[in-house]
Amino acid sequence: MIKKFLNKNKHFVKCSREVLKAIDREIPLVALESSIISHGMPYPQSLEMAKEIEEIIRDEGAQPATLALLDGKIQIGLDPEVLDAFAKIQSVEKVSSSNLDSTIFSKKAGGTTVAGSLRICNLAAISVFVTGGIGGVHRDASESMDVSADLQAIKESKIITICAGPKTILDISKTYEVLETLSIPVFSYRQKNLPAFWYRDSGISSACQIDSPEEISEIFSIARETNSSKGILLCNPIPKKYSLERVQLEPLISSGVIELKKANITGKKLTPSLLSYLVKKTNGKTLLSNIELVKSNAMLGAKIAKALKFA
Ligand code: PSU
Ligand code: MN
Numbered sequence: 001m002i003k004k005f006l007n008k009n010k011h012f013v014k015c016s017r018e019v020l021k022a023i024d025r026e027i028p029l030v031a032l033e034s035s036i037i038s039h040g041m042p043y044p045q046s047l048e049m050a051k052e053i054e055e056i057i058r059d060e061g062a063q064p065a066t067l068a069l070l071d072g073k074i075q076i077g078l079d080p081e082v083l084d085a086f087a088k089i090q091s092v093e094k095v096s097s098s099n100l101d102s103t104i105f106s107k108k109a110g111g112t113t114v115a116g117s118l119r120i121c122n123l124a125a126i127s128v129f130v131t132g133g134i135g136g137v138h139r140d141a142s143e144s145m146d147v148s149a150d151l152q153a154i155k156e157s158k159i160i161t162i163c164a165g166p167k168t169i170l171d172i173s174k175t176y177e178v179l180e181t182l183s184i185p186v187f188s189y190r191q192k193n194l195p196a197f198w199y200r201d202s203g204i205s206s207a208c209q210i211d212s213p214e215e216i217s218e219i220f221s222i223a224r225e226t227n228s229s230k231g232i233l234l235c236n237p238i239p240k241k242y243s244l245e246r247v248q249l250e251p252l253i254s255s256g257v258i259e260l261k262k263a264n265i266t267g268k269k270l271t272p273s274l275l276s277y278l279v280k281k282t283n284g285k286t287l288l289s290n291i292e293l294v295k296s297n298a299m300l301g302a303k304i305a306k307a308l309k310f311a
Contacts, residue, residue, distance in 0.1 A: 016077030022063035028305035034068040038092035038111030039272040047087035053298040060302030069110030115153035130301035133167035133197040136175030157231030165195035195237035198244040213307040242292040
């Protein structure tokens with residue numbers, strides 16, 4: 001299926017050498033976003049993280065496919081030299097579902113968010129997508145109306161998105177409410193409650209706990225058989241060792257929200273600015289934890305991709 005799509009759309013889609021080989025060998029793909037590289041983390045940690053998670057996925061016997069936009073084309077997988085170059089580009093567009101087409105048109109470099117990446121996964125029929133934390137309802141949403149396009153994109157995706165929950169900087173309970181309103185099936189991994197990125201426990205209980213890659217693969221089959229047109233969201237709690245304390249983090253998030261509001265930082269800039277504010281205020285603690293949770297999600301994503309193949 002993916003081969004047919006690639007042959008038909010060479011003018012705007014390009015695969016890395018490694019991804020092409022993996023498709024031939026029927027190695028299952030795990031899609032990765034690239035906005036986390038271009039906007040979510042500082043360089044060079046961003047590049048190191050990207051390489052590390054790709055390696056984790058390969059070691060598990062799956063094929064990483066980092067998605068991005070370059071030279072007017074959708075890239076499925078970045079060859080090592082391309083990934084290196086991408087991580088160093090200073091001005092990269094943050095590409096959501098709404099500006100994917102305009103970024104292809106402008107031929108600018110683009111880092112795809114969850115929403116942007118899921119559009120590509122849909123096109124290329126990639127079933128497993130890994131990120132750190134999804135976007136959602138911002139804490140000042142009652143005023144700003146800032147709700148990430150990620151939520152709508154997950155609903156429209158037919159893909160399993162593996163994350164550590166919504167990012168802690170968001171209004172977590174409102175975000176889980178909107179997920180419910182959109183009727184997105186949300187699962188927690190190996191615990192009752194849903195996580196919230198740097199926190200293992202959001203305090204919100206999950207409708208369904210999943211305990212193995214095989215179980216999520218079964219749910220994916222059920223969703224297909226029952227003709228579900230929605231994506232599946234699997235929330236994998238951050239490893240205990242790297243989870244952060246509410247008492248320490250909450251005051252910093254609150255002051256960050258206020259400070260950025262004063263500086264008029266809104267829209268696409270809000271999430272990356274809050275993340276980098278917290279990295280500075282915690283002397284890099286939030287960054288280390290962010291990297292570790294993405295690694296843990298990558299490992300789980302690879303296992304799920306394999307389980308789907310053998311289902
Ligand atoms: N996960 C991380 N760090 C990030 C992101 C995810 O660990 O920076 C990115 C994703 O690309 C996500 C985006 O889609 O943040 C959300 O941005 P916004 O709130 O503007 O929709
Ligand atoms: Mn937003």
